[in-house]
Amino acid sequence: METVAAVVVTFNRLNDLKICIDTLRAQTRKLDVIYVINNGSTDGTDEWLATQPDLTVTTQANLGGAGGFATGIQTAYNGGSTWLWCMDDDCVAAPDALQKLLESPNLGPCIKNSMSVSAKDHSELAFYVDRPNRTYRTVSDMTQFDLIYGVASFFNGTLIHSEVVKTVGTPDVKLFIWGDEVEYMTRTIKNGFPVVTVPASIFYHPPSFDRNGIPWPGAWKQYYAVRNQRRVFQNVHGDAYGMAVFAKWALGQTMEQARTKRTNRLYNFLIFGEAAIDSLINNFRKRPDNILTLRLYKYMHK
Known part of the structure; x- marks a missing residue:
């Protein structure tokens, strides 16, 4: 039976983290385990996590997003989960987000990403995507498709098959932040694994900026x-x-x-x-x- 682990990386955003965890607990397809990687938070996150018995917590020095997801992905992989669902602490998952990812067409070992929708304007994407032959800026740009190949907003509802981790490894800790997620995506594609966005699966995220x-x-x-x-x-x-x-x-x-x-x-x-x-x-x-x-x-x- 396939198992799914959530991997949440957090740093000094306790209020956001609480909301994120609540949406994971409310999933229509229940998670088998929720891993939280605390990147050395100093805002009371440690104390709150200590009162949450259903969370599996790792606390480490602040190694940036790259170091946080490297630890989280390796921990979930070592735990034997079939799928690893990765996200930042400021993500808000729709109740059926995980269910929609798992119900989407079977591509074998791959990475499937939820559609990242702006938390401020639900008609817009949180991250604009510009491709040579198509631009994705609004939700309607994506929802006309069942799957969008080669497009994904790592690490915002990013569902990674364990076979991908076995071959590709984890994000590179040396990259620290900003670009580590794109490097991991392109490394995955380079190794021949499909990377897609599933528009039926929705994640809300603060919009990107210049x-x-x-x-x-x-x-x-x-x-x-x-x-x-x-x-x-x-x-x-x-x-x-x-x-x-x-x-x-x-x-x-x-x-x-x-x-x-x-x-x-x-x-x-x-x-x-x-x-x-x-x-x-x-x-x-x-x-x-x-x-x-x-x-x-x-x-x-x-």
Whole structure:
């Protein structure tokens, strides 16, 4: 009999976590186990989790989304679950979200993703998807299909078969955040497993935003989005050509920051450049406190 484990990664969003867990408990297809990976939260999450006997909890240092899902996926895989249903703590699952995923067409070992709908506007997707031949921005763009191949919003209702984990492994801890989920998706596709969105299965999530427009000092996250993109290009194009594609892309993106008249344009330019250089020299060790542009910004804004 197939078993399903939920994997929830959380960091300092206790109120969101409580809502997320409530929606998992209310699923029409009951979960066999709920794993919660607490990435070193300091907002009372530890204390609340200790009072929830139906949750299996792992507490670790903050290793970012990549480290959280790496731990959670490995833990659920080691536990013998057939399917691993992965999500951030700010996800809200429709009551039949899991049931709809499991009832969708059988593709064998694969990854099936719920449709991520904006929590603020239920007619829009939480994450816009632009493909060469089609753009998905509204719910109606997706609901006309039973399955949408090659499109998925990791890790927001992402159902992973254990055979995928056996072959592909877990997210790369070194990527930390922003881009680790795309790298895992492209690595899965590279290994020949189908990746699809199932529009009948609905997850609600806060809508995405223009990452380039994040106010400083929060824009340090863009460092990881740029740095980690190299791995995505290499999964898609191969190591050598992927590196060349990344170098061209990173140069264009960095120069765009210099040309675009935004507040803190200098810092945007510097952090894009720092991320590109670190990626090209294979420096994936930096955590936020080690990002030179962020340190410069904090020094200049004491």
